[in-house]
Amino acid sequence: MKRIGAFLLTGAFLLMNVAVMAQCSLCTKTAQQLGEGPAKGLNNGILxxxxxxxxxxxxxxxxxxxxxxxx
Incomplete structure (x- = not known):
């Protein structure tokens, strides 16, 4: 039962479509100056x-x- 619960919890986390912001304050300032597209690429690289x-x-x-x- 625990194995099924862990599997379902992992699947739920993988299926979530949440925009995660994984940038420090310096990276955020740089990303804001680059524009929308490069900022998303920078964030994906950090993740x-x-x-x-x-x-x-x-x-x-x-x-x-x-x-x-x-x-």
Missing amino acids: MLALTPLVIIGFLAFRWWKSNKEA
């Missing part, structure tokens, strides 16, 4: 750079959890 370490940490945590579960 992609943040996603990579999170995926690696999640993978390592899963492997650790899996190895401790069997012991």
